[in-house]
Amino acid sequence: MKDRGYYSQFGGAFIPEILVPTFDELEREFEKARSDPNFWNEYTALMASYSGRPTPLTYAENLSQHFGGARIYIKREDLNHTGAHKANNVMGQGLLVQRMGKRRVIAETGAGQHGVATATMAAKLGLECTIYMGEVDVERQRPNVFWMEQLGATVVPVREGSRTLKDAINEAFRDWVSNMHTTHYVLGTVCGPHPFPTMVTYFQSIIGQEARRQVLEATGKLPERVYACVGGGSNAMGVFSGFLEDPVELVAVEAGGKGLDSGAHAARIAGNAGTVGIAQGYKTYFIQNTEGQMLDTHSVAAGLDYVGVSPILAHLHGTKRVRFEAATDAEVVSALKLTIRKEGLIPALESSHAFAQAFKEAGDLSRDDVIVVNQSGRGDKDIFTVADAFDDPGWRDFIRQKAEAYRA
């Protein structure tokens, strides 16, 4: 097991001895499922009937005209049940949980999308569910906390450290060590110890398989570039998987926060802020100090506000297969505004990073060129953050009235 799960120097499984049998069981079950030809069919049938897959590829005609360059196509992961690509991974792991006969699931969540998806899966499959979420994220993603609780999950606010995603992951691992016989940890992205990066990529590759087929159908050619935002990296690995063997440029967009010089961002690779280290059970670029203490990150998008990055993406950066860029909070908010107005689409703040970078580049390409932007999720969950960023007076009045009504 120790030698497996490496992508050049990145990845591995740095886990406490006590968890080794649990990881062995998970890897065994995953490999068995992956080599069973019926399993992928069972998975895609479930995603079709429960999550509306295949999600469409939408031609963004107005945005394409606006920039006057490449034709822009949008892969609509926002149309999954629960509003993001997170459902792909969660339902896949749900099928594995059933195979392992476990009765309880736990998960970490940043933006709350992975938590909502996990709570949904648990409700559907009749499993007990606990979600760990940093206290800061609980505050900024209240609508998702509400839905997780309605779905029957216990949401535990994590008050350690920076009170964001990395702290929620630490807490979920602590739970798992105490409850591994009954519990499966539904890790939400392509990070963590092996086999999670490989396994989550496998489930998310459904995005890329569909997108490749759809873009060929729609345009008769492969795209020049594919854009995806990167928190841990699961929607990026999902869509990139479809094009890895093709002459297609893959662009990963990290959170540039308040600017790469500000220190307030999460651009581990594009911002040169990450150094190679081992934490949370795997080896990758982390934003850390020289003693290996994780530092605080910032992004307007909770789901990108994370210190580490997928070991697979770190490897693909090393081999120059994936180009890393960053978009700032301000660029993201204006890309979101433009997308809403021009296309009637409301991407999540996370996804808006991919849009922002595509918009910077679309005008330099020609009309014969095609680009695909992965809309990893929908923006409904962001209404509080976005209404503040847009400084919307009607929304401010609404919140004030609500507050007064509660006080009365």
Ligand SMILES: Cc1ncc(COP(=O)(O)O)c(C=O)c1O
């Ligand atoms: C809509 C959306 N997109 C992207 C992400 C980032 O995760 P990943 O990089 O694993 O796709 C999140 C995480 O919560 C999310 O909710």
